[in-house]
Amino acid sequence: MVDYIASAGLRGALDDIIQSMNDGFNRLIPCTEDPRSKLINAMRYSALGGGKRLRPLLVRATAALFDVEPRAVMRVALAVEAVHCYSLVHDDLPCMDDDDMRRGQPTTHKAFDEASAVLAGDALLTLAFEILSHVDTHPDPHVRCDLIASLAQAAGHNGMVGGQAMDIAAETSQFDLRTTTRLQQLKTGALIDFSVEAGAILGRASAESGTHLKGYARDLGLAFQITDDLLDAEGDPATTGKTVGKDAAAGKSTLVTLMGLDQAKNQAQALVSQAIDHLRSFDAKADLLRAIAQFAIVRDK
Amino acid sequence: MVDYIASAGLRGALDDIIQSMNDGFNRLIPCTEDPRSKLINAMRYSALGGGKRLRPLLVRATAALFDVEPRAVMRVALAVEAVHCYSLVHDDLPCMDDDDMRRGQPTTHKAFDEASAVLAGDALLTLAFEILSHVDTHPDPHVRCDLIASLAQAAGHNGMVGGQAMDIAAETSQFDLRTTTRLQQLKTGALIDFSVEAGAILGRASAESGTHLKGYARDLGLAFQITDDLLDAEGDPATTGKTVGKDAAAGKSTLVTLMGLDQAKNQAQALVSQAIDHLRSFDAKADLLRAIAQFAIVRDK
Numbered sequence: 137m138v139d140y141i142a143s144a145g146l147r148g149a150l151d152d153i154i155q156s157m158n159d160g161f162n163r164l165i166p167c168t169e170d171p172r173s174k175l176i177n178a179m180r181y182s183a184l185g186g187g188k189r190l191r192p193l194l195v196r197a198t199a200a201l202f203d204v205e206p207r208a209v210m211r212v213a214l215a216v217e218a219v220h221c222y223s224l225v226h227d228d229l230p231c232m233d234d235d236d237m238r239r240g241q242p243t244t245h246k247a248f249d250e251a252s253a254v255l256a257g258d259a260l261l262t263l264a265f266e267i268l269s270h271v272d273t274h275p276d277p278h279v280r281c282d283l284i285a286s287l288a289q290a291a292g293h294n295g296m297v298g299g300q301a302m303d304i305a306a307e308t309s310q311f312d313l314r315t316t317t318r319l320q321q322l323k324t325g326a327l328i329d330f331s332v333e334a335g336a337i338l339g340r341a342s343a344e345s346g347t348h349l350k351g352y353a354r355d356l357g358l359a360f361q362i363t364d365d366l367l368d369a370e371g372d373p374a375t376t377g378k379t380v381g382k383d384a385a386a387g388k389s390t391l392v393t394l395m396g397l398d399q400a401k402n403q404a405q406a407l408v409s410q411a412i413d414h415l416r417s418f419d420a421k422a423d424l425l426r427a428i429a430q431f432a433i434v435r436d437k
Numbered sequence: 438m439v440d441y442i443a444s445a446g447l448r449g450a451l452d453d454i455i456q457s458m459n460d461g462f463n464r465l466i467p468c469t470e471d472p473r474s475k476l477i478n479a480m481r482y483s484a485l486g487g488g489k490r491l492r493p494l495l496v497r498a499t500a501a502l503f504d505v506e507p508r509a510v511m512r513v514a515l516a517v518e519a520v521h522c523y524s525l526v527h528d529d530l531p532c533m534d535d536d537d538m539r540r541g542q543p544t545t546h547k548a549f550d551e552a553s554a555v556l557a558g559d560a561l562l563t564l565a566f567e568i569l570s571h572v573d574t575h576p577d578p579h580v581r582c583d584l585i586a587s588l589a590q591a592a593g594h595n596g597m598v599g600g601q602a603m604d605i606a607a608e609t610s611q612f613d614l615r616t617t618t619r620l621q622q623l624k625t626g627a628l629i630d631f632s633v634e635a636g637a638i639l640g641r642a643s644a645e646s647g648t649h650l651k652g653y654a655r656d657l658g659l660a661f662q663i664t665d666d667l668l669d670a671e672g673d674p675a676t677t678g679k680t681v682g683k684d685a686a687a688g689k690s691t692l693v694t695l696m697g698l699d700q701a702k703n704q705a706q707a708l709v710s711q712a713i714d715h716l717r718s719f720d721a722k723a724d725l726l727r728a729i730a731q732f733a734i735v736r737d738k
Contacts, residue, residue, distance in 0.1 A: 172606075175598065226556075229552075251532045251533050254527055261559065265566045266589035266590060266593060270586060281572075281581050285570040292560050293477065301475065305475065
């Protein structure tokens with residue numbers, strides 16, 4: 137198979153989206169000297185603290201299929217990343233996953249305090265909808281409402297938050313592979329689906345293109361999650377920047393414990409091929425999406 | 438002055454909005470038997486747990502000035518109440534105000550657990566934007582986007598969450614009356630402002646009507662907050678359903694400690710008169726808004 141990671145210039149695209157996101161969050165959440173400064177600093181810490189910026193890159197790579205205006209792409213990418221960052225801040229709280237480190241840095245509640253972490257998460261989630269509702273995101277309010285409706289569904293109790301609730305339930309219930317797959321589809325898949333769908337909404341993709349892209353996102357999300365579970369089982373904490381072996385320690389079923397290491401690796405590889413296959417009707421403009429699928433399972437963090 | 442509470446039938450209107458909100462949340466958040474059931478139950482507990490439903494009533498009373506379609510009113514009222522309920526759930530958390538009781542019932546993290554309370558709050562906030570983005574809320578997407586933009590601004594770091602952050606800072610800093618007023622304007626005022634503004638957006642109010650309604654909301658919000666502080670200082674926990682004297686115990690400045698009891702009561706009364714005065718260009722259709730202003734300071738919980 138073609139090495140799209142090299143041919144599509146994925147490394148450069150990743151560096152570029154990281155820079156764009158940092159610039160964007162710096163503009164959207166400026167420092168302040170007023171009594172809200174601790175909250176604002178906690179928001180900035182949570183949003184500017186690094187990460188692969190995979191979801192923003194998915195928005196950009198999908199929108200590139202349809203030549204969407206760059207400012208629209210950037211704002212939607214910032215909105216989805218704000219939701220992703222908020223979810224990490226709340227998931228890391230002591231009452232949730234109780235993680236002290238994230239991306240090699242103290243988690244938000246460790247760097248600040250729990251109250252600031254709760255509020256910074258709340259504010260980042262709210263900011264996402266403020267960004268999307270603004271006319272700068274798209275001149276057509278139908279498009280803005282479609283984006284907001286899709287993001288709210290992906291992020292809420294029938295999406296990401298529902299998945300996180302299932303993940304907590306998994307500590308005391310033994311879920312089978314079907315239920316664990318559903319859990320991951322909600323917890324991480326829904327926002328990955330949205331990132332691709334958002335590019336399609338911005339590009340006013342045809343129903344047929346939309347279906348292909350949905351198939352791509354679904355397979356990519358699952359491959360991505362299997363790789364996350366593999367990194368938790370086998371990864372190096374110095375590279376991943378977070379505690380590893382947590383799922384096993386918590387006695388939690390993951391896709392990897394349920395399938396076994398070998399089958400999990402094969403399954404991730406098969407999903408990547410399948411994801412790329414969904415893109416067969418697109419030309420070379422889709423090579424960045426193809427590269428992201430390949431990257432999802434070869435990354436070491 | 439006329440007793441609008443009696444003449445406008447406020448008691449009946451309050452009973453009616455309580456029933457409407459409970460019916461609405463029951464429909465929007467149905468029970469489920471799947472692994473997300475604890476989250477769903479925590480959301481239902483937080484949204485259906487009573488309260489005065491003041492913000493929904495403000496949406497309804499303002500929209501009544503412009504004969505807005507009832508379904509639109511109801512959906513916007515549910516959205517603002519979902520945000521209010523989420524804010525209470527997060528504010529009650531041990532890392533925030535650490536309250537065990539709310540409306541005479543255990544707070545959500547006491548009835549469930551902290552993780553469920555964090556997630557239920559997150560999901561209710563997200564649900565608010567899902568409701569507003571849906572075509573059932575208003576056929577015109579411009580109106581939906583205006584509602585979403587206003588709610589996001591009112592609820593986020595430049596609104597309610599910013600006010601809560603200031604409230605936490607007030608435990609360690611001594612704020613003067615000006616800063617404490619600003620704190621309250623953000624923490625409770627912003628969502629009250631939005632409730633009135635939402636009725637005006639739905640009714641496509643003229644700029645002039647909008648300005649009068651904004652003035653009304655601003656004065657009402659402050660009168661409401663002074664009364665809350667008075668109830669905290671002098672109220673009966675059996676009636677208010679929550680711990681009283683917390684602010685004093687925490688050594689926190691409130692509008693009441695800064696003004697003194699007598700001046701605070703006079704100020705609340707003056708604000709109510711001023712709020713009603715802002716409505717002078719409206720006919721008897723505004724009597725429910727006038728009644729709400731009078732009620733804001735005579736309530737005992």
